[in-house]
Amino acid sequence: MSTDDSPSICNVWKGNTSKIINKLELQIPSHFQIYSDMYKEYLRSIDDIFGTCVLSEKEFFDKLNIDPNFMKNLGMYSNFLSGIWINQIENYDNYLKWYSQMRISGLKSYEEFIHTMMDSYSKTLSNLSKNMKK
Template identity: 70%
Template sequence: MSQDSESSVCNIFKDNSSKIINKLEMQIPSHFQIYSDMYKEYLHLLDDIFGTCIISEKEFFEKMNTDKNSMKNIKSFSDSLTDFWIKQIDNYDNYLKWYSQMRISGMKSYDQFVHIMMDSYSKSLSNFSTNFED
């Protein structure tokens, strides 16, 4: 850190906050990968549960001599639920995209506001120091 940056509280805070932000930004890819791996494992676990269910139920339903129409109705019902959930997943994905765009827009607006306020603050300090020198 240079001598000039040590003389300013804002520079000291800026330098240190930049270090923290850079560290967090460097971890973003690994955090996404960690959560992605966990989520994929969770999804595969659910898929596997239904895969093992097939083996157990096949023998059970064969012994019960179930009606073919019952299975068609169950399939139709299951297909309807699947279509519903796929649409819900798409809707949620669209919502997340909209939500993130809204949040980013809000952050950009706030950043502009802070810049305007800091400019005003700088002018006030400049006016104060000018009046102080007189």
């Protein structure tokens, strides 16, 4: 049996590491769908609560004879606040995109560094191996 056919410590760990990583990668779509479904249900529930509230309170507020100008101003104020929230949602989305790009870039830089270090490590092992044969 040649040395190329014998398993190495790195091959044993690499094989099992790859199995685990592949399993995790296969779970990504399922996890995204699960969190997406939960988030959608959360948002739908909030929307439904406000819809129910409107139906329940309509008759009460109709009897108060609230000034139409007040309602107009309240609507404008509500639109203003909604605009701020929508702007914040968009800003947070942009932040998440930037943050993920930064993290991915950092991981790629780290991977390049590790490859450089592993090349150096391999050369050192090779030199040690040559010296051990002498």
